[in-house]
Amino acid sequence: xxxxxxxxxxxxxxxxxxxxxxxxxxxxxxxxxxxxxxxxxxxxxxxxxxxxxxxxxxxxxxxxxxxxxxxxxxxxxxxxxxxxxxxxxxxxxxxxxxxxxxxxxxxxxxxxxxxxxxxxxxxxxxxxxxxxxxxxxxxxxxxxxxxxxxxxxxxxxxxxxxxxxxxxxxxxxxxxxxxxxxxxxxxxxxxxxxxxxxxxxxxxxxxxxxxxxxxxxxxxxxxx
Numbered sequence: 001x002x003x004x005x006x007x008x009x010x011x012x013x014x015x016x017x018x019x020x021x022x023x024x025x026x027x028x029x030x031x032x033x034x035x036x037x038x039x040x041x042x043x044x045x046x047x048x049x050x051x052x053x054x055x056x057x058x059x060x061x062x063x064x065x066x067x068x069x070x071x072x073x074x075x076x077x078x079x080x081x082x083x084x085x086x087x088x089x090x091x092x093x094x095x096x097x098x099x100x101x102x103x104x105x106x107x108x109x110x111x112x113x114x115x116x117x118x119x120x121x122x123x124x125x126x127x128x129x130x131x132x133x134x135x136x137x138x139x140x141x142x143x144x145x146x147x148x149x150x151x152x153x154x155x156x157x158x159x160x161x162x163x164x165x166x167x168x169x170x171x172x173x174x175x176x177x178x179x180x181x182x183x184x185x186x187x188x189x190x191x192x193x194x195x196x197x198x199x200x201x202x203x204x205x206x207x208x209x210x211x212x213x214x215x216x217x218x219x220x221x222x223x224x
Contacts, residue, residue, distance in 0.1 A: 014032065060171065064086060064171075064172055087169070090165075091165060097157060098154055098161065098212040106219070108143050158209035161208035
């Protein structure tokens with residue numbers, strides 16, 4: 001029945017009820033794909049699932065506002081730490097998860113280079129047993145699949161965390177703009193606020209992906 005909507009079938013986003021395995025394999029998306037396959041026309045806003053709880057702007061803004069106020073009370077709004085530290089505290093859990101996934105990915109890539117060296121030396125040695133080459137090739141294939149899964153998991157979490165940073169920052173800007181005094185409006189133009197919301201906070205989208213490598217990169221260089 002094409003009259004059915006998502007609200008009639010489920011009250012939550014499938015991501016909120018997905019298992020760890022479903023999140024790792026992205027199987028939770030199949031529910032939305034099945035819904036799209038049922039309807040011949042394009043999905044409407046009434047037919048798509050509600051926003052996942054971790055992406056709701058009210059919760060993201062409330063958490064960022066809490067740490068922002070705490071930082072302002074401790075160091076003052078003019079502190080340089082005020083600009084980034086509340087954001088890092090708000091999203092510290094996904095950023096730490098990204099960090100450890102990045103560490104795992106870097107370790108696997110280094111291990112792949114070592115195993116590849118073993119495999120090359122095996123081919124150079126005519127007296128080397130065949131089992132050594134098979135084991136090295138097997139380990140190399142397993143590591144390849146593992147690093148591929150780790151990379152996709154890292155990119156998914158990083159991109160989503162960056163999106164949440166950007167959305168929470170926009171909400172913070174919006175609330176601040178509603179509280180500006182008349183004297184402030186004389187020095188802050190609409191174009192400047194729009195530029196902050198449209199362009200400047202876009203950098204947070206990439207921050208969620210590349211920030212953990214600020215720490216992982218030097219560690220990988222030392223390990224190599």
